[in-house]
Amino acid sequence: MRVLVVEDDALVGDAVKRAIEDAGFAVDLVGTADLARTALQAESFDLVVLDIGLPRESGLRLLQGLRGRGETLPVLMLTARDALSDRVTALDLGADDYLTKPFHVPELVARCRALIRRSHAVTTSRVTLGALSIDLSHREVTANGARLALTEREWAILECFVLNAGRLVSKTRLMSAVADADDELTPNAIEQYVSRLRTKLGDAADIRAVRGMGYRLDERAG
Numbered sequence: 622m623r624v625l626v627v628e629d630d631a632l633v634g635d636a637v638k639r640a641i642e643d644a645g646f647a648v649d650l651v652g653t654a655d656l657a658r659t660a661l662q663a664e665s666f667d668l669v670v671l672d673i674g675l676p677r678e679s680g681l682r683l684l685q686g687l688r689g690r691g692e693t694l695p696v697l698m699l700t701a702r703d704a705l706s707d708r709v710t711a712l713d714l715g716a717d718d719y720l721t722k723p724f725h726v727p728e729l730v731a732r733c734r735a736l737i738r739r740s741h742a743v744t745t746s747r748v749t750l751g752a753l754s755i756d757l758s759h760r761e762v763t764a765n766g767a768r769l770a771l772t773e774r775e776w777a778i779l780e781c782f783v784l785n786a787g788r789l790v791s792k793t794r795l796m797s798a799v800a801d802a803d804d805e806l807t808p809n810a811i812e813q814y815v816s817r818l819r820t821k822l823g824d825a826a827d828i829r830a831v832r833g834m835g836y837r838l839d840e841r842a843g
Contacts, residue, residue: 622645622646622647622667622777622780622781622784623646623665623797623798624641624647624649624667624733625651625666626641626649627653627657627680628672628699629653629672629676631652635650637650637670637729640730641733645776647804652675653677653678654677654678658683658686661687665793666797667694668733668736668740669687669694669695669697670696670697670699670729670733671684671696671697671699671716672698673698673700673707674701674702680700681710684696684698684715685714685715695717696716697720697733697736698711698720699721701721701722702721708721717736717739718732718735718736731758734757738757741784743757743783750826751840752764752825753825753840755779755783757783764822764826765823765825771818772817774799774814775814775817775818775821778814778815780798781794781798782836782838786838786840787837787838787839788837789831789834789835790835790836794835795814795835796808796811826838827839827840
């Protein structure tokens with residue numbers, strides 16, 4: 622999954638970026654509303670972590686613009702402000718959650734995971750698909766009762782499939798889920814990761830290729 626962090630304080634931004642990356646997400650960091658818009662137009666993200674106190678244009682204004690265009694991407698607001706009016710304003714403008722600085726990293730990561738799950742209509746961190754059992758919080762998966770060892774990118778691809786189970790996932794979408802803007806990744810590389818993941822899953826699930834369009838994870842019939 623890919624997260625856009627919009628934070629103008631370099632120290633805070635780097636700390637948030639590292640924390641979310643350590644939790645297994647691909648993360649892009651920008652410092653202004655304009656750069657955030659450019660990133661959102663160019664790439665696909667699963668979540669925006671947005672600071673209210675941005676220079677020149679506030680995070681609230683950016684949020685208002687996103688919701689005004691019908692963008693349903695989940696947004697977690699960050700701010701040093703703790704006034705009730707700020708929280709109410711952010712939520713009324715369409716923020717999905719709100720976290721006041723200073724905050725604890727585990728809570729930040731947990732809120733990110735929860736918002737991404739909810740945006741895909743997944744209400745729990747433990748998901749069962751046929752012979753697959755996936756723990757999205759602890760990044761664990763078993764197939765036919767056996768624990769699987771996955772690489773970081775194999776897990777990222779599996780997580781994207783699980784959150785979109787039964788639906789088509791394009792190669793472009795998988796590339797966004799696996800890599801941030803600083804990574805160079807090709808469609809051929811995605812094919813290789815999917816092939817390795819398919820081998821590890823064995824007969825526990827089907828990853829079906831849809832020619833020219835992408836892949837779909839299905840429970841294996843029978």
